[in-house]
Each structure stands twice: as C-alpha cells, then as structure tokens.
Amino acid sequence: MSEDAAGRRPSIRDVARLAGVSHQTVSRVLNNHPSIRDETRDRILAVMAELDYSPNRAARALVTSRSHTIGVLTSSATQYGPASSIAAIEAAARDRGYWVSTANIDAADPGSIQAGLAHLVAQAVEGLVVIAPQVRVIRAIAAQALSIPYVTLQSAEVDPGHALSVDQIAGARLATRHLIELGHRSIYHLTGPQDWIEAEARMRGFLEEMGAWDIPTTAPVLGDWTAEFGYYAGRELLRVRDFTAIFSSNDQMALGLLHAVRDEGLDCPRDISIVGFDDIPEAAHFWPPLTTVRQDFADLGRRCVDLLLGAGDDAEPPVLMPELVVRASTARRR
Template sequence: MTSGVTVSDDSTKERAPSIRDVARLAGVSHQTVSRVLNNHASIRDSTKARVLAVIEELQYRPNRAARALSRGRSRTIGVLSASSAEYGPASSIAAIQDAARDAGYFVNTANLNRGEPGSIAAAVDHLMSQSVEGIVVIAPQVQVFNALKLLSIDVPFVTLQSSGNVDANALTVDQIAGARLATRHLIDLGHRDIYHLAGPQDWIEAEARMHGFLEEMGAREVPTTAPILGDWTAQFGYHAGRELLHVRDFTAIFSSNDQMALGLMHAIREAGLEVPRDVSIVGFDDIPEAAHFWPPLTTVRQDFAELGRRCVALLLANIAGTTAENQGAIMPELIVRGSTARPAF
C-alpha cells in the first residue's frame, strides 16, 4: 500500500494488468493514465501520485510497442536472415539487436529455412505486417539476393554482403582480405603445399574466402589445387581430413570456418599426427571456442559488434531521411595461436 491507495481486485490476478485496470482502480480515465506515463504538465500532483501508486501496486509495465504505434511509430526494425544457425549470421543478428536496443528500437527477426523466392516473399510480408520501420538483410546466399531484387520493399533496408559491387546501403566485412591474411600467414611461415577447405556453393562468404585464397596463392606464385567444397560442419572437416591424409601431399590447410577446422584437427590427431608439427591449420570466424581447441586455433576474426553498430546507424539514418556516411568495408583481423608453425622439412 502506497500513498493511501489499497488495491484489491481479483480480476487482475490471472493476467498482466492493463492501462485500463490502472485507470479503473485509480478512479481516472485511461487517457489520464497515459498522460501520467508521459509526464504531461496538465496532470495535478495528487492525481499523478494516485495513479503512480496504483501502477506500483499492480506492477504495471507499459507496453512500449503499443505506445509507439499509437504515435505512428513502431520503433521496430526487421532482420531477414537466410540462416541463424551458422556462427557468422547468428553473431550479426546479436550485434544488430544490441545496437538497436541501445538506440531504443525493437528487433523482429524472420529466419529463412529455405532460399526459394516464395519463402523469401513470405518472410518479407511477415516483417511488414509487424509495422517494421526498416529491414536489415543478412543473406549469405546468392539466391536470396536475387529473389529480393524481384520484391517491392517499401521501407528502407540495408544489406550485409561479403564482397563484390555494393551500394551505399550495403555493409560488408572484407572476406577476401581475411582469406588473404590467412593464406599469407601460411606462405610466410614457409608452406607451399596448402589446401583450402571451402564452404558450400552459393554462400557468398564461402565464395569470397575461396577467391581470397586463390588470389593470394597466385600473387605469391604458389601452385594451387582445387578447393574442396564443404558444408561448414566439423563432421565434414573430419571426413575431409581422413581422405586427404591418405595421400598427405600438403603441410597446411586453410579452412573456411572454425568448425571444419576442428574436424580437420580431429582427423589429423586420430591419424597419429600433430598440429602444427605435421600440419598447420588456419580457420575463419574466431568462434568463442577457437581459443580452447587443442592446440588453440589460428583464425580470422570479424568485428561483429562494429558491424551491428554501423548497420543500425545506417538504417536509422535512412528511416529518418538523413544521410549517414558508409565507412566502407570492415577489415578482419588475423589471430595467431598455436595451430600454425613452420613446416617440418
């Protein structure tokens, strides 16, 4: 009991209290409660105190989304993601959520399990039905971008891409540069027999990392073999490692992600060999567990927090009708740990 107000009403015990419950028990209109919540100057101190006392007794929490909608603003942005299971897209979504929350926005995410145009259109329709003010597209697959070109999206949107021709509303982490860093590291250590375990076809990141590997090998005039197309999983890395070890015509492998690198390390150790004494391994992404592999994994780190900050800043500028500076590609960083060393000639 506060300020002489006692609340006793069984009708609010089985559900969350509403603004009308507050109004009824405080003996005022719901418009008055709304004015109290918005610190309106026309409300008398005694009325404000009575309403606030009921709010405290009921533990009423205003529905911010409903309040925003009543003002014609949802303060919600949508995220269209073609995959939230992989570390990269999942980390991008988390970073965007953090940046949006700091800016006072909600995030509604629509995940695509398939890349068919119909499912993409349905996901966009879902986001639009939530009155989103703008959309972030995290689509690591080429077919998703192709499908989006055919859709009419009538709110501002920005895209996350990995390479290629991007416009002012596209943000990118330079995957090609990251792959070149990884490959250059192995070459600088003295490796010349280097394999690349690539990601799946149609994934933009996988294609960009493969191009980076090939570009660096070519620039350094190191002979290359055809990259091996994987599926991002540690299980594939393990089976690929077992097959490659039948010939063992390499001293190093650049894996397109850390999970496949983990599988490779398993296969190498199971064969009685050691990383990096017999084979050096470099991954990509720097997942939280990478520092705890044995040996700890040399990998390429992406700054997802900065990506989320830039993404939300660019989208909110578009929503406001202002111009935000696109600061260019985010450069990844090579993290050198214990899985790489000079080849044992």
C-alpha cells in the first residue's frame, strides 16, 4: 500500500476527498451497497486503485459488526483428508468474499481445544468449521454454547444437526464389495487409529459388508495412517499369508503394504490385491496404481461454506457419497 510524504497510509477520507464524495459513500461502495450509482462506484474504485488503498479488516469489522472471516478448528491439518478439506473451504470462502482463519489444536489436551476456540472467537469469526476427526473434540465442541453457526465435517451421529460429511461407511463397503466380487474371501482390514471417527466408520463398513456376504472376518489390524506402519504390518501379515486381499483405511498405509508385498517377492495384484481410501494425488502413480475410494473435497468445502453463510441448496443432503476408483492393484482371485 502506498504512503504519503509523512509516511501515512491513505485512509477512507483520502479516497472520499479525491473522489469528491463523502466517506460514508466510500464505505457503501466497500460494502457493495445497492444504492450507489455505477458512475460513482467506478470513480471511487479508480481513486482506490490510484492510491493503492484497501480497507483495514479489523477496523471494518468494528464498523460493520462483520469480519467476513470463517474460522477452522483442526487437530490434524497434516493428514491428506483434513488438509484437502481446509484448502477446499478456503477456495469456497474466497468465492464468497470471505477469509479463513485456522487454529490447530492438540486433540488430547482439553485446554488446547478451549484456547483454539477462544482464539477464533476473538477474531469475530462469523462461522466455524470443525475438522478434528477425534470423537473427544467433536463432543467438546457440541458441549459449548456457541453463539455462531458451526459445521463439523464428521458423522452426524456424533453431533446431530451440525454435521456435513462423506459417507465413510458406504466408501468402505464399496472397497470391500469390490474385493468380494473379485472372488476374494480371505480379506484383512488395516484400520486407522482409535478415536478417529473416519477409522471407526471405515471399519464398520468393512465388517457390515463382510457380514452381508456371510464371510467370516478376523480382527482388524489397528494402524496409524503412515506408510511405515503399512509396511511393518504387511511384513508381519505375510509371515503367515492366510489372506488374498487387504482393504487399507488410507492410501499411505496401502503404499507401505505394496512395498512389503514387493519385498516378499510377491506380486500385487497377482498374489495380493490391495484397496486404499482417499485417492491422494500420488495414488494413481503407485506401482501398481492403487485402487482406492475417492472423496470429493472440493464439493465438501463448497457445501460447508454454503451451510455457514446461507444461499446453499436446501435440498442437498448433509452426507456426500464417495466413489470407487478401480486401478491395477486389484484383480480376480487366482
């Protein structure tokens, strides 16, 4: 932003003086008031461009009682799913003229949850998105008497009335059914960490689909989302090799499984079929390219912002359906 000879930033009154209008008129232009004539609006915008003027967001919030900011509370921004959701929300918010402020918390620390909320509320956010997949965080948010609208990108079972999510159970059933229809009956499930809502839902979907086909199951293997754990689990499981397929609860653990299969001198999918979940950008370039379940994070972000700010389609369901993407890591059982 340009400054005058005294080092002062141009103000709304400077814009008004050069445009020959009142500062109230400039304020109306900044807030897209419909009563401003087009020629007046164009003249004011031209002066603002000449001065390189932009309004101070904090001062504007004080005057208008609106911050045009959405808060995001997250405890897992480094994971692909939550990170993709945040990026989608930011893009959708920008399209609506809003900013996004993100607070990262420690899900294991109740004090961190309270501090994150206080940080966002202090910024006068107009809505809140909770992307914290741990059950304890969602329950803590639901127990708060929040005066702003909020959405949790999780199952409606945890916080009914505030949830928007991808149907993780349906996605897991798609993955499991795909393996069953290829003739596999000895199928292991590598699940995510305990207390993660997605991990629990994907495990439920796996067990429900296996039960629907009356296929006996073994206890799911508890993982931690990392490729390193997928590799370790794969090496251990292959010592016995009493299975022909594995459904991994995310793509990173599936990558480790592929590595373990290769190190054992086996072939995927000839010897072992593997399905992942999420469809991370690299999944199409694993070797072999990974069959996985895709979630539409862009649509999730758009619907989330529409729910918070209004003007969305009331007919849109709060649960989005995932899609199975079939690639070369699965094949008919030999």
